[in-house]
Amino acid sequence: MSGRSFRNRLPWIVFGGFLWLATIPTVSAVQPHEQPEGYIVHQLAHVAFLLAMVYVIWRLIQNDQFSATGWRDIAIGAGLFSLWNAITIVVHHLVFTREMAWVGDTSLMVTRTVDIATFTEWVVYLGQMDYIVAVAGITMLYRGFRRLEPTDDPSEVDIR
């Protein structure tokens, strides 16, 4: 296997590794990990994700690439993912703290309706459709990647 073909397959190998992890029934650890640790870790990960996206936008602005073809789409995508992270952080928080049992409850497939009474429930209801923002974000990223050319990097110096 040549170096390049290995590198091409590396994402799939990593992805496969994650799938394999999913087959492990129990996880042993010296320190016990229980709720709300998972919630906090997940929220922190969202915050990190959000900050990373903001950082991407900041770098593009710093390098005067914000308005360049392709890079502008990527910046918009990063902005949408920042928004998505913000939405999900809020929704996760509301769901975790307000005990909204209907979220993710598959039994509701029978009733197919949910009773929304408060503003918070409205927010959670709408926030459940966060894929709209996420798909828009990944679409903008993809569009940006498509429009980029290897020569679009402003640097003229080849440092290989």
Added chain:
Amino acid sequence: MNLPLWPIWAVDILGALSMVVIAILAVRETQRLVDESRGEVVWSFLFWMSTVFLVFAVSRSFSHVLPYLLSASGYEGIWSSIQPVTGALNTLAFVAVAAITLFYGAVADQNERLKSEIANRREAERQLSAHRDRLEERVRERTASLRKFRKAVEHAGHAICILDEDWRVEYVNPAFESLTGYEAAEIQGDKPDFIEDDGSRDSNASEIKETVTDGAVWSAEVTNHRASGEPYPTYQTIAPILDDENARAYVCVQADMSEQKALEEDLRTANRQLSVLERVFRHNLRNAMNVIRGAATTIEASAEGEQAEQATKIVSTSDSLLNLVDKERAVTEVLVDRSDRREVALGELLDDVVERIRDLNPTATIEVDAADPPTVRAIPEIGQAIEELIDNAVRHADAAEPSVGVSVETVSDAVRVSIVDQGPKIPSMEREVLAGNAAIDQLHHGSGLGLWLVHLIVRQSDGTVTISENEPPGNVVTIELERA
């Protein structure tokens, strides 16, 4: 308010599928960029970010779609074991996005610094290259100049020799080899004879070293020796080649004087022969003229009438010829026995000259206007010149009792002696001879030797003669000499 859940389910299912599909496409696009790029880190960043987005899309799809599918198919119990893993993957993907972004941010910063350094280095290399090109150009020009200079030295008519700090021969040109008979390779590294003090009286070595080491140029007419031992006369110049006022080498130039010396010797011989011939001629002429004059005087005393007049003419002409012979002797002596300039006291000289002329010409009036005349630098014969001019003024005067004025004037470093008469204007040819405005030759010599003698004496005294007209009519002849 009772709201339907299907919009949420629809968005979840469609969004999950779309996310996965678009994420896969995004990975392919970034893969393309990596493959086509020149190894820029930014493409690598986009590739890994899109990969993690794919992980995120897949893991989220599982958690958003699988529960419904499993519930619908009656296997919802499986979901409880998968849910933690998909959630963990989801969280990991978020962290990975942040980690990759920060990592590549740092790498990109480092990359920018490297690029900047490389750009600076390339600019420095470019400048260095340009500087090197300029330097090479200058070296080429300097080399060409040196080559031309070396050729000039090699083709110089004079013998040139370059000595190092220790007075050892570094270079000699072909003329030096030709003059001395030494081959360049033969004497390279040797000290030349003229720099070696052999203890003899003629050795100039010490004087040369002392003069040249002090930064001055030494030059003199010397006698060197060829390789064969044969002596040769040369005019030798030795100069230091200075570097920061220190002599780093010496250049010696020799002009061969052999031919000039031979010519000078020939000239001296010819002069001696002419001098002897002139003495013999003058002696014989004087004797003959004295005999003629004696006979004419006898006839003049005994004869009468026409014969007595003719005898008187013979006596007068004989006197003129004898006088001419005396002047010829004086001119010859000035020409042959050249005297050096020295200090001459003008006061005593004028007294002697004026007294002598007054004795010879009792009817003439000679007025001297010279209060405390200074000392001048002239050859000793300068008195003859002044006497000749005063005598000329007396003899050529129209009046029976001629009057001549002599004045001395000091102007700065010069002394002017003027002889003023009231006689006829000096003919133009005589004036030109006297002032030195015309070369003396067979066609241009004046009527007598007196003014010629004046011209020669003043010239050898480094002085000048000027002639102007006097008022009332007459001549003013001025000799200007250096004040001592």
